[in-house]
Structures are given as structure tokens and as C-alpha cells.
């Protein structure tokens with residue numbers, strides 16, 4: 001019997017499709033939430049989920065991440081990073097990005113800035129805004 005691509009379990013031992021998919025989704029969500037403020041990439045999430053489901057593919061992890069982002073359960077951190085960094089906090093907030101280690105720290109959103117006021121005055125419509133502060137984190141700064 002063919003083992004399942006995602007979990008490696010033989011079909012006879014497999015839970016029904018629906019339940020398996022729910023479990024994958026739950027594990028992907030748990031991996032993002034357990035990462036705290038790490039803001040993991042899909043590869044990081046994949047590594048974590050594989051501890052429980054050794055045969056799960058990166059593609060499956062991606063699909064589940066996309067679904068969670070689509071539902072608004074998690075977010076993509078708006079820091080312009082590639083590969084994308086996933087954020088367990090879906091509500092708007094700002095970020096501090098360390099240029100040395102790539103660490104991302106959450107900052108509370110400080111609300112509209114002079115830029116927004118100026119843009120509105122110029123007739124533009126604001127749909128979202130995020131501030132990213134770049135620098136070296138405390139740990140990386142100390143290494144020099």
C-alpha cells in the first residue's frame with residue numbers, strides 16, 4: 001500500500017483525509033505560534049513540523065501557511081523580506097529587523113505618521129502602513 005506523501009503513514013493506518021489535513025494545519029499553526037517572535041520562514045516551519053510528521057513536504061507546509069494567512073489567523077510580516085517571514089500576530093504592528101542576524105522583533109504600531117497625513121492631503125487613499133526599523137540587535141551589536 002502506498003504511504004501517504006505528507007505523513008508517510010500507510011493508507012491502512014491513515015486517519016481519514018479530512019482529519020489528516022486538519023492535523024497538518026494545526027501543526028503548521030502551532031509551529032508558527034511556538035516560534036514566538038522569531039517570524040519564521042516556510043523552511044523553518046517545515047523543519048519544525050517534520051519533527052512530528054517526518055514526511056510532510058515543503059509544498060504542504062506552504063499551502064497550509066497560505067490558508068492560515070488567507071483566514072487571517074497568522075500574517076506575513078510586512079518587512080519586505082524574501083523568503084517571506086510568517087507572523088503569529090495578525091493584527092497590525094511594526095517591526096525591528098536586525099541586518100546582521102535577520103532577527104525580527106515586534107513593535108507596537110505607533111499609528112499615523114506625518115507621511116500618512118501628507119499622503120491623504122495629496123488625495124491618496126491609505127490602505128495599510130507598516131514601519132520597519134533596521135539596525136543591529138543587542139546581541140549582534142555586542143559581538144563587535
Ligand SMILES: [Zn+2]
Pocket residue numbers: 098099100101102103136137138139140141
Ligand atoms: Zn542580530
Ligand SMILES: [Zn+2]
Pocket residue numbers: 039077087088089093094095105106
Ligand atoms: Zn510581528
